[in-house]
Amino acid sequence: MILQSVAALGFETPTxxxxxxxxxxxxxxxxxxxxxxxxxxxxxxxxPLVHKLxxxxxxxRPREVAALILAPTRELVNxxxxxLDAYVRGTKITVATVVGGASxxxxxxxxxxxTDILVATPGRLLDLTERGAVHLGSARFLVLDEADQxxxxxxxxxxxxxxxxxxxPRQTLLFSATMPKQIEELSRAYLVDPVQMxxxxxxxxxxKIAQSVHFVAKTEKPALLRECxxxxxxxxxxxxxxxxHGAEKLMKNLVKDGFAAGSIHGNKSQNQRERAIRAFRxxxxxxxxxxxxxxRGIDIPGVSHVYNFDLPEVPESYVHRIGRTARAxxxxxxxxxxxxxxxxxxxxxxxxxxxxxxxxxxxxxRADEAPAAGSPGGRKRGQGRPARPAPSREDGxxxxxxxxxxxxxxxxxxxxxxxxxxx
Numbered sequence: 491m492i493l494q495s496v497a498a499l500g501f502e503t504p505t506x507x508x509x510x511x512x513x514x515x516x517x518x519x520x521x522x523x524x525x526x527x528x529x530x531x532x533x534x535x536x537x538p539l540v541h542k543l544x545x546x547x548x549x550x551r552p553r554e555v556a557a558l559i560l561a562p563t564r565e566l567v568n569x570x571x572x573x574l575d576a577y578v579r580g581t582k583i584t585v586a587t588v589v590g591g592a593s594x595x596x597x598x599x600x601x602x603x604x605t606d607i608l609v610a611t612p613g614r615l616l617d618l619t620e621r622g623a624v625h626l627g628s629a630r631f632l633v634l635d636e637a638d639q640x641x642x643x644x645x646x647x648x649x650x651x652x653x654x655x656x657x658x659p660r661q662t663l664l665f666s667a668t669m670p671k672q673i674e675e676l677s678r679a680y681l682v683d684p685v686q687m688x689x690x691x692x693x694x695x696x697x698k699i700a701q702s703v704h705f706v707a708k709t710e711k712p713a714l715l716r717e718c719x720x721x722x723x724x725x726x727x728x729x730x731x732x733x734x735h736g737a738e739k740l741m742k743n744l745v746k747d748g749f750a751a752g753s754i755h756g757n758k759s760q761n762q763r764e765r766a767i768r769a770f771r772x773x774x775x776x777x778x779x780x781x782x783x784x785x786r787g788i789d790i791p792g793v794s795h796v797y798n799f800d801l802p803e804v805p806e807s808y809v810h811r812i813g814r815t816a817r818a819x820x821x822x823x824x825x826x827x828x829x830x831x832x833x834x835x836x837x838x839x840x841x842x843x844x845x846x847x848x849x850x851x852x853x854x855x856r857a858d859e860a861p862a863a864g865s866p867g868g869r870k871r872g873q874g875r876p877a878r879p880a881p882s883r884e885d886g887x888x889x890x891x892x893x894x895x896x897x898x899x900x901x902x903x904x905x906x907x908x909x910x911x912x913x
Contacts, residue, residue, distance in 0.1 A: 505530035506689040511663075512538050520684040521663045522677050526813060529689065532573045535559075535633050535663045540577045542631070542661075543606055549582075550604035553624050557631035558656060559609045560649070562639040564589040564760055565767065569789050570635065571609045583607065588624075590614045591760035598623040612640065612648035619655060626655040634680070637666040638673055642804065646672065653680055667813075668806050698816040701824045701845070703836060705852030708829040712740070715799060716747055718825060719777060725794040726770065729779045730811050732800035740799065741779040751777040782807050788814050798826040801835040805842040825850070 504512070507525040515521050515538035525531055539557055550556050561567045567589050574585045586605040588597045590613055597614075601624045608615075608624070618624050632653070634640070640649060662681050666673050669688075677684065706714050719727060731737035734755040741753035752766040752775045770778040771790050780788070782802060793815045802808050808826075815822025826847065828836045833854050840846055 505534075507531055507687070508534045508537075510687040510689065511535065511665075514685040515539070515661075515663060516541060518542075518661055520661060520681040521665075522681055522684040522686045523663070523665045524667070524669050524686075524688040525665070526667050526689075526809065531635065531665045532570050533577075535635070535665060536570070536574050536577055539607070539631055539633065539663075540574070540581075540583060543583055544581060546630075550584075550606055550628065552602055552604050553622075554604050554628040555606070555608040555624065555626065556629060557607045557633070558626060558629045558652075559607065559633040559635060560612055560615070560640065560652065561609065561635045562611065562643050562645065563783055564591060564611060564763060565754070565783070565788060566636060567609050567611055568764070574607060574609070578607075585609065588614050588618055589760060591763075594618070612645045612652060616648055616651060619652075626652070627657045629656045630660050632656050632660055632662045632680075634662075634664045634666075634676075637664050637676060638668045638670060638806070639810070641670070641672050641676070642806075646676075649676070650679075667810060670806075698821040699812055699824050700821070700848075701812070701826070702848045702850040703826040703828050704850050705828050705830075705833075705854055708831070711799060711827050711829070712743060714827060715740075715797060716744070716749075718795075718797065719744075719749060722795065723776065725776065726773070726790065726792045727777050727795040727797060728788065728793050728814050729777060729797045729799050730802070731779060731781060732802070734781055736800065737779045737781050741777075744777060744779070749777055750775045751779060753779040754783070755781040756783055782811070790814075791820055794822055796822065796824045798824070801826060801828060801832045801839070803835065805835075805838045808839045809843065828852075828854075830854075 507523055507529050511521055511523050511531075511534040515535060521535075523531065523534060525534075539559075543556055546556075559570060561570055567587050571585050571587045578585060583606045585607045586597075586600050586609070588601070588608065588610045590611060592614075594614070594617070597618065598621070601608075601618065615624070619626065634649070640646075662684075664673075664677055664681060664684075704714060715729065729740065731740055734757045737753050737755045738757070741751050744751040752769055754763045754766050758766070766775070766778065767788065767790075769775045771792075773792075778788075779799075796812045796815045798808065798811060802811065812822075812824035815824060826836065826839075836847070
């Protein structure tokens with residue numbers, strides 16, 4: 491039945507993380523998987539989970555769940571649930587979601603019937619457990635997806651509380667795009683003799699993403715963005731801003747300038763965010779402005795460009811942002827705007843990824859901040875069109891407030907066959 495569902499989706503060849511993770515997961519082993527975004531981690535844990543639930547049979551009792559999947563943002567929860575719905579089509583397995591910003595009354599009524607698979611953000615899930623709306627003691631499977639971002643968003647204490655509520659013995663699967671020290675500690679606490687696998691080194695970006703950077707004054711960023719977007723009016727472009735207010739202001743200015751744009755961030759309701767993503771996916775809007783709350787929650791293969799209007803304060807966030815393009819084996823471009831005060835952030839990104847980002851225009855602010863070794867020089871603004879980037883080698887919610895990323899390491903920064911990657 492599962493194979494029929496997968497075949498109906500047009501998937502034929504497993505990705506590396508799926509090839510490595512699915513056999514031990516089917517064998518009942520705990521799994522610790524490290525893979526960059528867009529490599530098919532959802533299918534890597536979702537397919538064996540659905541298979542094992544079908545083998546066991548039975549129905550969950552009221553307010554109980556058989557399997558719990560935790561994810562950091564609303565968008566990622568909805569993305570995972572959508573993929574699982576496709577996998578379980580034609581079966582009796584049920585999938586439910588709980589996220590902040592949605593009607594808690596509706597979620598309580600849905601959970602009252604019991605569900606086989608519950609996909610949730612940690613904050614809202616704890617709220618529901620405290621209300622007695624869901625009991626996790628019967629859960630036999632626990633999945634932590636994008637675990638590193640859950641830690642970045644301050645969910646470590648929530649994860650510890652939830653883990654104590656989930657039944658034992660259980661099978662635990664932990665997937666992450668990066669492996670900071672806290673993830674290693676988390677894996678030792680929650681996993682028993684896990685099978686460990688890594689299909690991409692920490693901080694590596696997708697091979698098919700062409701990266702470039704424009705050195706530009708902060709005040710000139712809006713004009714440069716308009717210039718870049720106007721050159722490619724038919725493309726789907728994702729623009730990242732650092733703050734909620736900045737994202738909303740940027741979106742409104744783009745609309746005022748005649749661009750079809752929308753926005754998603756922590757000040758938007760769940761329905762508003764879902765409508766914006768749906769309009770972006772359907773092509774009704776061509777530009778989506780987002781904060782990092784969406785960096786790992788958008789799985790739209792058609793995104794051709796990611797613009798870092800503001801560089802992230804945590805280098806790992808850059809990897810997750812640009813991972814929204816080059817999905818499912820496609821190619822994509824990532825363009826960064828670097829103001830003089832952001833040069834150190836750029837150098838932190840290059841140090842993490844081990845890849846010098848190609849300079850498309852402008853120059854660093856000072857001579858001692860020259861381009862990284864191997865980067866070609868750039869032009870000054872106004873000297874011809876920006877060069878096209880050359881290929882390189884390489885939500886958290888608690889209630890309705892957007893969580894802030896934790897500081898990185900206490901430093902200055904705050905932190906032709908179709909493949910299964912689309913899953």
